[in-house]
Amino acid sequence: MGEQGVWGRSAWPVWNPARPGSRSARVRGVVVLSLFLLWPLWEILRPEAGGLDAAVGAVLPLYGAGWLIAMTAGPRLPPRRRILLVGMLFALAFVAALLRGGPLYLGHAGLFSFALAAAAWLFPALWAVLLGLGIGTAQALVQWATPGPIHWNLMGGLFPAVVIPVAVVLLIRFVVQLGQAREEIAALAAAAERDRLARDLHDVLGHSLTTITVKTALARRVLESGGDPERALAELRDVERLSREAHGEVRLTVSGRRRPSLAAELAGARAALRAAGISPILPPSADHVPAELAEPFAYVLREGVTNVIRHSGATRCEVLLGDDWLEVRDNGTGQDTGEDTGQEMAGHYAAKPGNGLSGLAERLRAVGGRVEAGPLPAGGFRLRASRA
The missing domain is CATH 3.30.565.10 (Histidine kinase-like ATPase, C-terminal domain)
Structure with missing residues (x-):
């Protein structure tokens, strides 16, 4: 989301790219979204509304295709194109409403609800809420200003037609955002653990291998110069001990249970420096x-x-x-x-x-x-x- 959180003006939702999946899975997603369009289409085409005419028949396919694009490819578009896409949906919904029932029909057209759902999916959350309030207020004013009696059945449908799509889509957004946050936290935790492991292994093995190398070289020089074999054996025994200790330290490091002691490091430093x-x-x-x-x-x-x-x-x-x-x-x-x-x-x-x-x-x-x-x-x- 944006810098100011989900309620900020700059909080344009940016979803993670969809994971690679089968073509059938993508087709199923489009089919499911298409099924949601049955309700507004029924509102337009039901017998009580007078059936289908050529003008509405030209608008509905454009609206359905635009809404599917908004819900599937919209989150990958830049803000300006999102605004144009949602604006087109509202314009088509307005035209369809006027063609079917005149100004009174604006308060009852399900197409406006779906355009609001697209806005809630693509816009900052605060923008979607304000847009819903504006659309609801405009529809109520149109109903109130239209000559003749007030159609209270249409007025009563305004609230759910505005609140439900915005609230449901924002809830879905929050769920998706939480899922993405969990994935990001898991990825950051894994990266932090890799960094810790690399850093600790560097610190543990670097010193241990250096000391082992120095003591082995000292034992070799003693033996090559014909010196005291006991001294060489003592150095080799130290190498064996250091190798065992390094093995144990690596196991503790991998498990995250290693806690170095400053006093022990002082003693180890003294021995390593003398050997070198x-x-x-x-x-x-x-x-x-x-x-x-x-x-x-x-x-x-x-x-x-x-x-x-x-x-x-x-x-x-x-x-x-x-x-x-x-x-x-x-x-x-x-x-x-x-x-x-x-x-x-x-x-x-x-x-x-x-x-x-x-x-x-x-x-x-x-x-x-x-x-x-x-x-x-x-x-x-x-x-x-x-x-x-």
């Missing part, structure tokens, strides 16, 4: 961080340390932690450390923010925070997350 030959300078604890910031800060720490290992070429990484802020600093030059896994951060990591930085920004916005990333004046890189 980077000196870690980390805070002793994270107990002072508010609970609502602990989870997004855990993601920031994981992403920042992962990119330091993968892309910075640093020898030192420092993590600073306040009550409502966290910084990850390194002394690197921005040179990749070997694994071509794609650059994620801004500044010397990439020309534009990637999935990692975008995902962190989304997490921080949810708690009223923001993420900043850029090079340090003295060299290196800084990733900062804070509550705005």
